[in-house]
Amino acid sequence: xxxxxxxxxxxxxxxxxxxxxxxxxxxxxxxxxxxxxxxxxxxxxxxxxxxxxxxxxxxxxxxxxxxxxxxxxxxxxxxxxxxxxxxxxxxxxxxxxxxxxxxxxxxxxxxxxxxxxxxxxxxxxxxxxxxxxxxxxxxxxxxxxxxxxxxxxxxxxxxxxxxxxxxxxxxxxxxxxxxxxxxxxxxxxxxxxxxxxxxxxxxxxxxxxxxxxxxxxxxxxxxxxxxxxxxxxxxxxxxxxxxxxxxxxxxxxxxxxxxxxxxxxxxxxxxxxxxxxxxxxxxxxxxxxxxxxxxxxxxxxxxxxxxxx
Numbered sequence: 001x002x003x004x005x006x007x008x009x010x011x012x013x014x015x016x017x018x019x020x021x022x023x024x025x026x027x028x029x030x031x032x033x034x035x036x037x038x039x040x041x042x043x044x045x046x047x048x049x050x051x052x053x054x055x056x057x058x059x060x061x062x063x064x065x066x067x068x069x070x071x072x073x074x075x076x077x078x079x080x081x082x083x084x085x086x087x088x089x090x091x092x093x094x095x096x097x098x099x100x101x102x103x104x105x106x107x108x109x110x111x112x113x114x115x116x117x118x119x120x121x122x123x124x125x126x127x128x129x130x131x132x133x134x135x136x137x138x139x140x141x142x143x144x145x146x147x148x149x150x151x152x153x154x155x156x157x158x159x160x161x162x163x164x165x166x167x168x169x170x171x172x173x174x175x176x177x178x179x180x181x182x183x184x185x186x187x188x189x190x191x192x193x194x195x196x197x198x199x200x201x202x203x204x205x206x207x208x209x210x211x212x213x214x215x216x217x218x219x220x221x222x223x224x225x226x227x228x229x230x231x232x233x234x235x236x237x238x239x240x241x242x243x244x245x246x247x248x249x250x251x252x253x254x255x256x257x258x259x260x261x262x263x264x265x266x267x268x269x270x271x272x273x274x275x276x277x278x279x280x281x282x283x284x285x286x287x288x289x290x291x292x293x294x295x296x297x298x299x300x301x302x303x304x305x306x307x308x309x
Contacts, residue, residue: 046075080130087124143168250287271301
C-alpha cells in the first residue's frame with residue numbers, strides 16, 4: 001500500500017499546515033461529496049514521474065492507494081464495465097514513445113498486447129458491454145480511430161487514411177448503447193468533437209465548444225457529453241447537452257483534463273493542476289463542490305471508475 005490519502009482528513013491537514021506556517025495547497029472547495037456518491041467506487045488512474053508511469057487504485061471510501069499491474073510502465077487505464085479487466089497504454093522500457101494497448105486482469109496477471117503493431121497506440125476505451133475496445137493508432141499515415149474485439153480479433157479502421165482524411169483523431173468515447181462514438185479531430189482546422197455512427201459509418205459535427213475541444217466522455221444516461229476545452233492558456237471542462245446543444249462551462253481554474261463521469265452521472269472525476277501539480281479531483285456536473293482526491297508529488301491523471309471490492 002502507498003501512503004493513504006484520506007479524504008475526510010484533507011481539510012484538517014490543510015488547516016494544520018497553514019497554522020504552523022507551512023505552504024499548503026489551495027483549499028479543495030466547499031466540502032466533500034456525500035459518502036453515497038463515491039464510497040462504493042474506486043478510481044484506477046495513471047501516476048507519472050518523468051517517463052515512468054504506474055497504474056494505481058484509489059479507494060474513495062478509505063483514501064488508500066494500491067498498485068495495479070506492479071512493474072508495468074503503463075498509463076491511460078480504462079476498466080471494463082464488469083470491473084474484472086482493464087485496458088491501458090504500455091510504454092516500452094527502452095523507448096517510452098513506443099506504445100501498445102494491453103489487456104490485463106485488474107486483480108493482477110500478465111498483460112496481453114491487444115492488436116499489436118510497431119506504431120504507437122493510445123486512448124483505449126471499452127464499450128458499455130465490455131466486448132469491444134476503441135482506440136487511436138498511428139499505424140496508418142495519420143492518427144486514426146480503430147475498433148477491436150476484447151480478445152484482440154476483428155481489427156477495424158474507423159476513420160480514413162491520410163490521403164482521404166488529412167487530419168489526426170484522438171480521445172474516443174462510447175455512447176452507452178454502443179452504436180456511436182464521439183472523438184476529437186482537427187479535420188475542420190481547429191480541434192472539435194465529431195460523432196461516428198458505427199452502423200452507417202456516417203460522421204456528424206458535434207461541437208468545438210468555441211475553442212479546441214478534446215477528451216470527451218459520454219454520460220451514463222446518454223444525454224450529456226463532458227469534454228476539455230482550451231481557449232488560449234485556459235483549459236476548462238464543458239458539458240454539452242445532446243438534445244438541445246446547450247453547453248455550460250464548469251468554471252474551473254487551472255488546466256483541467258480527462259473528465260470521466262461517475263457511474264451514477266452525478267460527479268465528474270478529472271485531472272487538474274489547480275493545486276500546483278496534476279492531481280485527481282471530483283466535481284459536480286454544474287461545477288460546484290470540487291474536491292481534491294490526491295496530493296502526491298507525481299502527476300496523477302487519466303481516472304477510470306470501478307466498483308469497490
